[in-house]
């Protein structure tokens with residue numbers, strides 16, 4: 430693994446994350462031998478907007494269920510299990526962080542979805558998949574850690590079948606200046622590579638995609654972040670939530686994300702494109 434890939438995986442890796450999640454599920458009154466994707470949603474949808482954002486992107490992408498889906502930067506796999514259980518499609522998740530890949534597999538077993546979802550460790554910049562092997566490439570809040578966007582989008586295009594689609598959500602750079610750190614994706618600017626919506630779109634079109642839908646969902650992200658900051662202030666964190674994935678930086682991350690959105694340092698993008 431390259432040095433920068435190691436730094437990204439090191440940022441996300443947390444000690445005994447699986448045990449912490451299972452303990453929190455128990456504390457939330459869930460039967461950990463019979464879990465559903467809905468039980469896990471508060472902790473396994475690691476992106477702005479949580480499950481609601483996944484539902485919205487799936488609608489935007491017009492998923493029918495027959496697609497072979499690749500989730501790039503799949504994390505611990507919440508979106509992939511939602512897509513597989515809701516639409517019946519087969520989903521492969523790819524992630525740099527080995528601990529996340531192992532945990533995603535364990536949660537697929539416990540939700541009885543292991544026949545529909547599989548997870549691989551690997552780098553989105555050199556994907557371990559043959560050309561044209563997927564109908565839909567899906568990615569939520571992963572490109573912020575990736576500097577070489579041309580190569581990322583080139584790889585996404587390479588693994589897509591002709592007329593395949595790319596559906597993504599990403600944090601983009603806003604006009605307000607550099608983000609305040611720590612954020613969920615980086616403790617400092619060393620592994621943070623935000624691109625503006627304009628340069629993101631230009632790169633995708635240059636690489637060989639046609640835009641089908643392009644939405645700025647910053648306002649929804651701001652509303653959700655306000656609710657998270659309020660819950661934190663009130664000291665009312667539920668047993669199950671993203672604080673388990675983010676760890677002790679959670680209070681600072683929550684406050685910074687609110688400031689970053691309010692000060693227009695970041696924007697949230699949702700888009701669907703077709704391979705041309």
Ligand SMILES: C[S@@+](CC[C@H](N)C(=O)[O-])C[C@H]1O[C@@H](n2cnc3c(N)ncnc32)[C@H](O)[C@@H]1O
Pocket residue numbers: 437438441473474475476501502503504505506507508523524525526529551552553554568569570571574575613614
């Ligand atoms: C904020 S998490 C989002 C996880 C997941 N997409 C979700 O929404 O729940 C970002 C993920 O991107 C992964 N990632 C970052 N850079 C990557 C790369 N070059 N190749 C593969 N995965 C990467 C990280 O390991 C991490 O799991």
